[in-house]
């Protein structure tokens with residue numbers, strides 16, 4: 001994909017529809033287009049003699065279901081339709097669309113899910129507003145338990161469109177057809193795991209979608225590929241930046257070397273490890289292109305940073321959880337270099353949450369917590385930890401600290417203090433391996449060393465790191481990652 005892909009929340013997509021309607025298309029026409037898109041996909045899932053069962057809900061998602069049922073019947077399929085709710089309670093475009101359906105309407109409690117070859121799930125879409133209970137919940141559970149291929153209309157019923165969380169029960173779809181743009185639930189976990197492949201049909205609201213977008217994106221090369229560093233013919237190494245990575249003590253040096261090697265591979269012109277005196281021997285024995293400098297705590301770091309050429313720093317991996325680590329962070333912040341803080345540099349601030357308020361607003365800073373580090377860091381901030389949406393949690397943390405926040409996991413969210421955010425989806429569970437996060441720090445810092453702004457560096461770094469991991473797959477260890485970066489870069493820079 002070479003266009004930036006906006007991701008719209010349920011309320012944003014509603015606004016986009018309103019905008020499209022104001023521009024001249026009727027709501028009913030949008031629903032008919034949505035239904036047609038789903039019917040086209042259903043045809044790819046069903047043989048000509050298939051029995052297709054449409055489960056329609058009480059709102060406009062159900063309206064789409066009526067359109068699908070009528071179209072598939074017209075196209076010669078054996079179609080039945082079960083309705084959760086009453087025909088005479090349907091409203092708006094759904095009430096109109098239901099008139100297209102001439103067949104009988106089965107009450108949801110009698111829906112013959114086991115007899116269907118393909119099920120169209122049109123129970124609930126973006127309008128799900130509370131946990132499923134009673135008949136609604138039982139219907140979702142029965143549909144799911146039937147073990148038939150399910151094509152979800154807009155999103156699998158029971159998923160919260162904004163958060164990707166299941167609300168009581170949720171359908172596991174074989175495929176999902178959504179309209180205008182993907183919603184957060186299609187990318188965030190666990191939602192993504194319920195959707196199957198997600199198809200986006202424009203239904204004629206593309207320009208309205210773009211007008212409503214601007215805050216949340218799928219993390220793809222289109223978002224940052226244009227600013228990826230490309231050395232010029234006459235570039236010299238100092239123009240490509242100098243990354244400094246702080247090492248832990250003699251028994252904890254590996255994390256820094258992983259980050260350093262990744263920074264070098266991603267293109268930082270020079271990379272130096274700042275090592276405690278007692279660990280210099282261990283580090284020296286294992287470094288070649290990466291350089292080494294002695295660094296005794298915060299004072300040592302301060303002294304090194306008098307050399308302005310160190311323009312990007314990694315602090316945290318295996319640095320130790322203590323006051324000296326906090327002091328090193330303070331030195332780095334004062335020095336106003338690009339900064340990536342991870343692991344121990346984050347955990348050292350546990351319980352010092354208020355110190356972090358806008359602490360990083362002066363320079364480009366990226367925080368890369370996994371869920372555990374995030375919870376520890378903001379343990380006294382329910383306003384940051386409590387929102388059910390991972391995007392919102394990351395955004396609030398970014399606004400609070402003034403840093404770009406990379407909230408890691410299978411659905412890593414990158415958020416900037418101003419609210420811009422992206423969700424990553426090209427990873428692999430094989431990245432869940434010791435040292436993988438250290439490598440990510442190095443990639444991001446190495447990109448910032450080459451001049452990328454913090455948000456773009458974080459987004460690009462997360463994607464490239466994930467792509468490298470996915471390209472290797474089973475058996476991946478963190479040592480592999482840096483050497484997989486050139487292959488990913490080569491493709492990106494082609």
Ligand SMILES: NC(=O)C1=CN([C@@H]2O[C@H](COP(=O)(O)OP(=O)(O)OC[C@H]3O[C@@H](n4cnc5c(N)ncnc54)[C@H](O)[C@@H]3O)[C@@H](O)[C@H]2O)[C@@H](O)CC1
Pocket residue numbers: 017027028030031032034035057058059060061062064093123124125126127128129130131132133136153154155179
């Ligand atoms: N013209 C339109 O209105 C269009 C609507 N579209 C479809 O409309 C959907 C959104 O429609 P709605 O906003 O009506 O929302 P939904 O149809 O997703 O759900 C709302 C309905 O479900 C009920 N409900 C919500 N939570 C419930 C719960 N926990 N238990 C039981 N009932 C519950 C509500 O009372 C309401 O009747 C989209 O997902 C999309 O599929 C698309 O076809 C595009 C055009």
Ligand SMILES: Nc1ncnc2c1ncn2[C@@H]1O[C@H](COP(=O)(O)OP(=O)(O)O)[C@@H](O)[C@H]1O
Pocket residue numbers: 343370408409410411412427428429430431432433434435436437438439440465
């Ligand atoms: N199931 C998963 N799918 C995709 N990526 C994952 C998964 N689990 C972890 N990752 C990624 O692996 C990396 C792990 O980082 P982290 O937890 O800091 O590991 P470590 O501290 O061992 O270096 C992060 O980039 C994270 O997004």
Ligand SMILES: [K+]
Pocket residue numbers: 061121122123124125152153154155156157
């Ligand atoms: K649905």
